[in-house]
Amino acid sequence: MRKYSGFAVAREAMRGHKGWGQQWASPEPRKEYDVIIIGAGGHGLATAYYLAKEHGITNVAVLEKGWLGGGNTGRNTTIIRSNYLYDESAGLYDHAVKLWENLSQDLNYNVMYSARGVMMLAHNVHDVQVFKRHIHANRLNGVDNEWLTPEQAKEYCPPLNISASARSPVMGAALQRRGGTARHDAVAWGYARGASDRGVHIIQNCEVTGIRRSGNGQVTGVETSRGFIGAKKVGVVAAGNTSVVMQMADVRMPLESFPLQALVSEPVKPCFPCVVMSNTVHAYISQSDKGELVIGAGTDQYTSYSQTGGLHIIQHTLDAICEMFPIFTRMRMLRSWGGIVDVTPDRSPIIAKTPVSGLYVNCGWGTGGFKATPGSGHVFAHTIANDNPHPINAGYTMERFTTGRLIDEAAAAAVAH
Amino acid sequence: MLLIHCPYCEEKRPELEFRHAGEAHVARPADIANISDAEFAHYFFYRDNPKGVAYERWRHIHGCGRFFNAARDTISDKFLTTYKAGEPKPELVEAANENKAEAQKGNSAK
Ligand SMILES: Cc1cc2nc3c(=O)[nH]c(=O)nc-3n(C[C@H](O)[C@H](O)[C@H](O)COP(=O)(O)OP(=O)(O)OC[C@H]3O[C@@H](n4cnc5c(N)ncnc54)[C@H](O)[C@@H]3O)c2cc1C
Numbered sequence: 001m002r003k004y005s006g007f008a009v010a011r012e013a014m015r016g017h018k019g020w021g022q023q024w025a026s027p028e029p030r031k032e033y034d035v036i037i038i039g040a041g042g043h044g045l046a047t048a049y050y051l052a053k054e055h056g057i058t059n060v061a062v063l064e065k066g067w068l069g070g071g072n073t074g075r076n077t078t079i080i081r082s083n084y085l086y087d088e089s090a091g092l093y094d095h096a097v098k099l100w101e102n103l104s105q106d107l108n109y110n111v112m113y114s115a116r117g118v119m120m121l122a123h124n125v126h127d128v129q130v131f132k133r134h135i136h137a138n139r140l141n142g143v144d145n146e147w148l149t150p151e152q153a154k155e156y157c158p159p160l161n162i163s164a165s166a167r168s169p170v171m172g173a174a175l176q177r178r179g180g181t182a183r184h185d186a187v188a189w190g191y192a193r194g195a196s197d198r199g200v201h202i203i204q205n206c207e208v209t210g211i212r213r214s215g216n217g218q219v220t221g222v223e224t225s226r227g228f229i230g231a232k233k234v235g236v237v238a239a240g241n242t243s244v245v246m247q248m249a250d251v252r253m254p255l256e257s258f259p260l261q262a263l264v265s266e267p268v269k270p271c272f273p274c275v276v277m278s279n280t281v282h283a284y285i286s287q288s289d290k291g292e293l294v295i296g297a298g299t300d301q302y303t304s305y306s307q308t309g310g311l312h313i314i315q316h317t318l319d320a321i322c323e324m325f326p327i328f329t330r331m332r333m334l335r336s337w338g339g340i341v342d343v344t345p346d347r348s349p350i351i352a353k354t355p356v357s358g359l360y361v362n363c364g365w366g367t368g369g370f371k372a373t374p375g376s377g378h379v380f381a382h383t384i385a386n387d388n389p390h391p392i393n394a395g396y397t398m399e400r401f402t403t404g405r406l407i408d409e410a411a412a413a414a415v416a417h
Numbered sequence: 418m419l420l421i422h423c424p425y426c427e428e429k430r431p432e433l434e435f436r437h438a439g440e441a442h443v444a445r446p447a448d449i450a451n452i453s454d455a456e457f458a459h460y461f462f463y464r465d466n467p468k469g470v471a472y473e474r475w476r477h478i479h480g481c482g483r484f485f486n487a488a489r490d491t492i493s494d495k496f497l498t499t500y501k502a503g504e505p506k507p508e509l510v511e512a513a514n515e516n517k518a519e520a521q522k523g524n525s526a527k
Pocket residue numbers: 038039040041042043044063064065066067068069070071072073074075076077078079080206207208209237238239240241245260261262296337338339340341365366367368369370371372417
């Protein structure tokens with residue numbers, strides 16, 4: 001693999017950029033692998049990367065039915081934060097933020113992590129109380145989060161309308177300064193490059209259609225659109241399609257898949273310095289380095305695999321954006337799209353072993369898993385390599401829906417991007 | 418936005434009048450205090466979440482206010498039928514296949 005550096009850029013500039021080479025290989029599948037990962041989104045690729053890097057397991061394939069990063073990884077609004085309520089969440093999401101901070105160096109790939117701050121707006125007394133409770137809980141867990149008055153919020157984000165006559169007046173905000181954004185595609189590409197360099201096979205256009213098991217129930221491999229491929233262990237990281245893939249091994253999941261939409265505006269000069277989220281009016285916004293406003297909407301109410309959602313959902317979000325940021329009322333929107341997010345009853349992920357021996361699952365990230373990509377891949381690789389969870393994901397089992405030990409961020413935040 | 422036929426009002430109305438109410442035909446166990454935790458989890462938390470025909474509840478919340486059931490193809494989002502609460506689950510495999518063929522031709526309804 002060619003190392004990227006300032007020197008390399010200068011050298012390539014001198015010779016017409018002909019020496020860069022491919023970022024990852026596209027090999028033919030082997031007959032058998034030690035580990036097969038189903039799904040080449042950020043989480044699957046990160047899992048493969050850490051399997052190779054931290055556990056020395058390099059006979060690994062990542063199978064992707066479409067193209068690498070073409071699922072929710074390439075469709076999300078890239079908000080990164082770790083100010084969740086519960087101890088388990090603080091552990092998992094802050095583990096990810098710590099990895100984000102050094103990820104570009106680790107991967108030798110610019111993932112453009114930008115800790116520009118994530119500000120969550122409080123619009124009513126309930127919001128104020130809930131956010132303050134979060135701030136205290138976060139501090140106890142060593143996670144930064146601070147309370148801002150409306151005036152301080154406006155100072156941090158000048159386009160914000162804090163007029164008391166706004167339809168949803170701003171009563172304050174919670175700010176996590178270490179929160180921010182990263183470039184979604186670069187995250188998938190950087191992990192793919194790092195994994196491929198360590199010997200992992202990334203096989204695109206290869207849909208898994210079955211999970212084969214031996215007489216005693218142990219996983220032996222997967223049926224795919226390119227034939228049977230053997231595997232000692234299989235990790236399912238298929239986001240919105242997890243229920244469908246797990247059904248191939250006769251495992252029913254506590255999941256429902258919903259469309260979630262986002263949209264971008266025409267590009268404009270830098271005018272929006274941070275990320276702003278409002279759970280109550282349901283909109284969130286940041287500005288990409290290209291200059292587009294990146295705006296996230298809510299989920300549709302019905303389950304679907306269509307990767308599209310209703311226009312009224314987007315309109316509702318834009319109503320809220322125009323109310324909070326009157327300077328954007330004349331912006332034109334360029335594109336909108338949808339992804340299918342897999343939602344658990346408590347809105348926390350499942351990163352765990354399954355009832356089938358040799359089968360592991362990492363799912364249920366719902367509307368908010370991009371932020372966790374490095375941490376999720378890291379602990380899932382540990383779980384697969386050791387057939388035992390990492391302490392950080394020990395509570396993220398499927399059994400919690402039987403024992404009642406939920407990690408109930410659904411009740412804590414009502415929304416979780 | 419979906420157009421949904423309410424079997425009580427007997428007309429198609431825009432989705433905004435309706436509230437999705439989850440998977441249909443999930444029967445509450447009669448002896449709920451005596452079932453195992455695993456059985457309760459499956460009743461309460463686990464869902465089929467099918468890619469294809471889904472049976473689901475809707476409520477005409479800004480209309481007649483009543484709950485009813487629908488069969489919808491979750492790939493095209495096209496409704497196959499709606500029916501009154503309490504009526505049996507219709508068999509719809511063929512309708513779904515037609516829907517799929519139509520979706521592949523690129524003229525799915527949505
Ligand atoms: C519009 C939108 C906005 C979002 N905003 C945010 C945000 O601001 N912050 C945040 O933290 N999160 C956000 N999310 C959530 C986030 O995108 C996801 O939680 C995260 O990207 C999931 O990553 P993944 O790798 O698990 O899934 P994906 O990237 O979806 O990867 C799963 C892959 O599995 C493949 N696959 C499925 N079935 C098969 C099969 N049978 N065989 C082979 N391959 C298969 C799919 O093609 C896909 O590429 C958002 C999501 C959406 C849709």
